[in-house]
Amino acid sequence: MSEETFDVIIVGAGVLGVATAYYIQLNSPEKKILLIDRNLAAGQANTAMSAAAVRNMFASSTNQILTDTSIKYFEYVQNELGHELFFEKTGYLWLLSESQFKQESVQLWMQRMKASGVHYKVYNKKELKELIPGLNVDFSGDEEAELMHLQEADFGLFGGDCGVLDPTRLVEHYFEEFKKITHVKPRFGVCVKKLLLEAVPKLDLPGEPHVWQQKKVTGVITDKGTMRAKTVVLATGAWANELLDPVGIDSMTKAKKRQLFVIHAEDNPKLHDLLDTKGFNELGCIPFTILPSAGVYFRPQLQERGFWIGCGDKFGRGYEYIQTDDMMVPESAYYENSMYPVLAKYLPAFESARPVNSWAGGYCYSPDRIPFVYEECGVLVVNGASGSGIMKADALGRIADALYRGEPEAELFGGKHVSSKMLSIKDRNVEIESVVI
Numbered sequence: 221m222s223e224e225t226f227d228v229i230i231v232g233a234g235v236l237g238v239a240t241a242y243y244i245q246l247n248s249p250e251k252k253i254l255l256i257d258r259n260l261a262a263g264q265a266n267t268a269m270s271a272a273a274v275r276n277m278f279a280s281s282t283n284q285i286l287t288d289t290s291i292k293y294f295e296y297v298q299n300e301l302g303h304e305l306f307f308e309k310t311g312y313l314w315l316l317s318e319s320q321f322k323q324e325s326v327q328l329w330m331q332r333m334k335a336s337g338v339h340y341k342v343y344n345k346k347e348l349k350e351l352i353p354g355l356n357v358d359f360s361g362d363e364e365a366e367l368m369h370l371q372e373a374d375f376g377l378f379g380g381d382c383g384v385l386d387p388t389r390l391v392e393h394y395f396e397e398f399k400k401i402t403h404v405k406p407r408f409g410v411c412v413k414k415l416l417l418e419a420v421p422k423l424d425l426p427g428e429p430h431v432w433q434q435k436k437v438t439g440v441i442t443d444k445g446t447m448r449a450k451t452v453v454l455a456t457g458a459w460a461n462e463l464l465d466p467v468g469i470d471s472m473t474k475a476k477k478r479q480l481f482v483i484h485a486e487d488n489p490k491l492h493d494l495l496d497t498k499g500f501n502e503l504g505c506i507p508f509t510i511l512p513s514a515g516v517y518f519r520p521q522l523q524e525r526g527f528w529i530g531c532g533d534k535f536g537r538g539y540e541y542i543q544t545d546d547m548m549v550p551e552s553a554y555y556e557n558s559m560y561p562v563l564a565k566y567l568p569a570f571e572s573a574r575p576v577n578s579w580a581g582g583y584c585y586s587p588d589r590i591p592f593v594y595e596e597c598g599v600l601v602v603n604g605a606s607g608s609g610i611m612k613a614d615a616l617g618r619i620a621d622a623l624y625r626g627e628p629e630a631e632l633f634g635g636k637h638v639s640s641k642m643l644s645i646k647d648r649n650v651e652i653e654s655v656v657i
């Protein structure tokens with residue numbers, strides 16, 4: 221089989237791969253860039269599994285800038301470019317007990333948001349109860365709630381610039397724009413088996429590259445043949461380790477299973493009332509809401525007249541080194557025995573509600589919960605979005621492009637500049653993120 225050569229091969233057409241492909245091609249119009257994925261279309265893996273919520277309410281100023289600029293770009297795409305992303309500003313509502321609210325980490329989170337100009341509002345218990353009459357804010361005398369260690373909702377931390385969108389439409393935006401300017405048709409159903417590691421220069425000695433030779437990743441070995449490129453971009457998310465380990469690059473990421481369960485309001489008037497909660501946003505709907513205990517959250521799904529229920533369980537939910545097929549199977553008992561009892565305690569409207577659909581995927585976690593964008597030996601890696609890759613996609617695509625071009629700084633949407641190496645391993649300059657769902 222003949223070997224093809226490109227300037228750049230981008231492996232992975234999830235939201236991070238397509239955003240990166242678009243920005244690299246936009247700023248290097250002469251380069252031959254090939255985008256490949258083993259799936260049959262773009263955005264079919266974790267991007268499609270996501271709750272697709274977007275928030276700038278992070279504790280680290282690093283994540284604040286990545287998300288705030290990305291969200292503003294999404295608004296621009298929808299409002300100015302006229303590409304419908306179904307971006308709806310539902311807002312994000314964190315329900316917190318008094319002791320949680322007083323924690324140093326929460327106070328610091330609010331201080332940092334204020335300093336960065338991230339808008340938020342604090343509601344007290346009385347205001348919460350007025351806005352969401354169905355919210356149970358008093359667990360006194362409730363033995364079950366005590367047994368479950370449920371904390372009461374004393375405060376609400378609300379961010380009105382946050383919301384939800386359709387990740388398929390977002391992928392489509394970057395992918396379509398990329399296709400307009402690329403010289404090479406993207407290829408699907410192509411699985412990368414290995415990164416091609418070669419000696420530079422090649423001496424054609426048996427067994428090279430030897431330890432004394434300089435070496436570099438010079439392409440990919442796929443099930444459709446070997447392809448060469450000066451730069452290989454790995455945007456393979458929760459599968460990055462499979463390709464990086466064999467060449468000795470430590471990806472430093474781990475995957476964790478995450479699942480979503482869909483509840484429709486159907487003929488339950490209490491669920492309709494909850495969905496139509498007024499006072500938080502112009503849509504007149506309940507915001508994306510995070511309950512005070514157990515990591516349970518839900519988002520409204522207005523088109524389906526329902527809710528997506530998720531849980532960011534921490535201790536007790538194992539890390540996997542890479543995302544396996546088992547991870548992709550949702551666990552109905554998990555909803556039934558873990559999430560549902562919590563949900564129904566805070567919001568009795570969910571009592572006896574059962575999922576009509578569910579799915580599972582994986583978060584690709586970095587140790588500090590901040591993404592990685594770095595280049596090493598011919599490979600440019602974009603991953604570790606730690607469960608919030610949709611909402612950071614635009615900034616990450618621009619940073620990856622600046623790094624590719626050797627620019628010291630990346631210009632994010634709206635004109636803010638950041639170091640193109642701030643998300644790298646060697647020159648990492650980030651604040652640790654504490655607000656991860």
Ligand SMILES: Cc1cc2nc3c(=O)[nH]c(=O)nc-3n(C[C@H](O)[C@H](O)[C@H](O)COP(=O)(O)OP(=O)(O)OC[C@H]3O[C@@H](n4cnc5c(N)ncnc54)[C@H](O)[C@@H]3O)c2cc1C
Nearest residue numbers: 232234236258266267270271272273412457581609610611
């Ligand atoms: C349940 C759940 C809820 C989430 N909720 C949110 C949310 O509300 N907001 C948010 O911002 N984020 C959320 N996320 C996280 C978000 O989905 C990810 O951060 C984002 O999709 C990462 O994008 P990606 O392009 O890195 O990964 P992916 O979309 O997984 O793309 C990686 C691509 O690489 C391809 N690939 C992998 N290995 C190979 C190979 N060897 N050869 C060829 N192709 C390969 C895969 O086929 C895939 O298409 C959620 C995730 C889950 C699972």
